[in-house]
Amino acid sequence: MEIGRVQGATRNLGAPAGWDPATDGHCGGLPIRDEPHSPGINQMVSAWLPMPDELERLAAGAPIYLVVLGVTHPPVALTIGNPPPIGEIDP
Numbered sequence: 001m002e003i004g005r006v007q008g009a010t011r012n013l014g015a016p017a018g019w020d021p022a023t024d025g026h027c028g029g030l031p032i033r034d035e036p037h038s039p040g041i042n043q044m045v046s047a048w049l050p051m052p053d054e055l056e057r058l059a060a061g062a063p064i065y066l067v068v069l070g071v072t073h074p075p076v077a078l079t080i081g082n083p084p085p086i087g088e089i090d091p
Contacts, residue, residue, distance in 0.1 A: 001048045001049060001050050001051065001054060002048070002049045002051065003028065003029075003030055003031070003046070003047070003048065003049075004031075004046075004047030004048055004049045005031050005047060006031055006032060006033045006045050006046055006047040007033070007047075008033045009031040009032060009033050010032065010033050010034045011031075011032060011034065012029045012030065012031050012032070013029065013030040013032055013044075014027070014029050015027035030046050031046065031047075032044040032045060032046050033045045033046075064078060066078060
């Protein structure tokens with residue numbers, strides 16, 4: 001997938017602290033839109049554009065995988081077309 005430009009982006013995330021491109025690989029910037037989820041909870045929305053071959057695999061029933069680095073898993077959501085309305089992602 002290619003990184004898209006989410007409408008209303010508020011900032012660009014870069015590599016996390018301690019990231020070493022020589023051992024960890026390339027970590028490009030990710031445009032995100034910050035918005036409130038619920039009182040005191042922020043959600044970050046990014047856009048991803050599937051490539052034609054990925055669309056073919058999805059149409060054939062291939063799963064979408066989410067990879068999270070680390071040992072804890074933050075609350076996440078995957079949607080198609082539009083991000084879920086504010087408050088519809090449980091933290």
